[in-house]
Amino acid sequence: MTSNSTGRFLPALRDSDAWHKFKGSPLTIGAAIIALLMISSALLSPLIAPHDPFDPRAIDLMNSLIPPAWHEDGQSSFLLGTDDQGRDLLSAILYGTRTSIIVGFVSVGAAVLLGLVAGLLAGYLGGFIDGFIMRVVDIQMTFPSIMVALLIDGISRSLLPREQHDQLALVVIILALSLSIWPQVARTVRASTMVEKNREYVQAARVIGRPAGIIMVKHILPNVMGPVLVIATINFGVAILGEATLSFLGVGIPASEPSLGTLIRIGNNFLFSGERWIVLYPGLTLALLVLAINLLGDWLRDVLDPKLR
């Protein structure tokens, strides 16, 4: 798609449509900076977080429910205050954001992989395989993604003993989210593949006798990646919200593990007694992260696929 050497890549980037649209929109630049800051600080959380809030030896119940540092009773060592178990909120938010980002990345990655394979096969081969894959997609799209995720979680809960389920919670969530996202990818890839396979370059490849697998991967795949990238970005936000929602509902990541949704659920119990920081800061972090990703998704859509608007 792009040139191979970095020597030619930078000038090409500077002339590209994407860069011009990026430069012209302060909102997009702001979103990119916020997203980059949040993602990098979250990934570096073991290094930069002031405390390790998920090490049972490091937390002290005496420190529970301390308000943020600028309040009268606040302590400077707990900048955003602590939760009911004495965990530093700032650190918990950093670790929680890291979980969000890992879950979002892995589940979208898996969904894209599955959707690409299914979509390419359905679009290129057609016939019975196409019919079968698309019916599966139809049925799955009948259900809202959060319901699919809830069902998978429920099923795994009844199949596995409790401790094992808690250990596997992260895997179950990722599985549930990627299963709910892949149909969109498959559908888009199939539609683009059906257009591409009748183009001359594909016919030419077929004439010189390249096998179907090579044609799909080497010729068609690079040309259907644009819309896939857009869907992946938008669903990155959707997956992060999905994880937070499941954890908030109490069927996601167990309370002993870091997650923004779990923090908000804990904070929700203290809404009426005045300890609002527990729900407020994780919630704002989540909203800001998703907002930045959505803005970047809008920009990508503008650049890569004007038809999708």
Next chain:
Amino acid sequence: MASFILRRLIQSGIVLLAVAMIAFLMFRFIGDPVSQMVGQETTLAERAELREKLGLNDPVPVQFLRFVGRAATGNFGISYQMGQPVDRLLAERLPATLELSVFAMIIACLIGVPLGVYTGLHPKRWLSRLFLVVSLIGISLPTFFTGIMLILVFGVELGLLSTFGRGETTQIGWWTTGLLSVSGWKSIIMPAFTLGLFQMTFIMRLIRSEMMEVMRTDFIKFARARGISEGKINFGHALRNTLVPVMTIVGMQLGSIIAFGIITESVFQWPGVGLLFLQAISTADIPIMSTYLLLVAVLFVAINLTVDLLYYVIDPRLRADNVARGA
């Protein structure tokens, strides 16, 4: 026409059968139905007898047909946790969920449509830009966080609205309604707004882009040339032409109302089917889970079918057989 309807009906039937299959597999093979129903001291002989009586030794296809037959007559088995028939549990809770969903949809349309018309007619005004930015924030806010913030402001700080439950309800036949008491109204406003917020922004953005598209077309120019008043053009001609795609998509969105309904019901402790489903998941209550799955599937298929048919009735251009091909 007849062939189109027939084809859609067959497609819907296949989807429903597939979902019924999944529900059946869950019902039958996840956990042992017998050990869920009996106590510790039941002997093996008694278990075997119960197994025979429940028909669990019959061939699987026979069991599946029996499952479908029972489901069609509203018999979904007994909840593992609550020991009551699932259909009764669901029927008790359905009015709450339906009231909430319809109310949310009404709020979404009442606010979303005018905002969409305004921003579509005057895309350059600063007020329109403000609405757009606010709508993007509305989409990015997690549903449960919106709900919590509303509770914080209107429930905790101002003490104006009720923050959980349905308030006082009145029984009318088998239907219970909260809309006949003051506390009921105070209870429904916040959850309905929370649930409707996403739909509201969605409808607004959709109508805006459709309006901008329609205003550029020739028939609007001709209407202007004929001297028809602006108001009549905007609402009689332009808005009317945007309604077909809006209706379709709003219909499809009812699904996300159900999904977000689960979350909203959890935040506000609203005693609807979503909350029941959530409890069923945390206690692995398979009969309720599989029944809810079936219920949602039936609802979805019915909505899609209705929307397709309405489409067909409203827009004469679609009556050629291209609908069937496009669908």
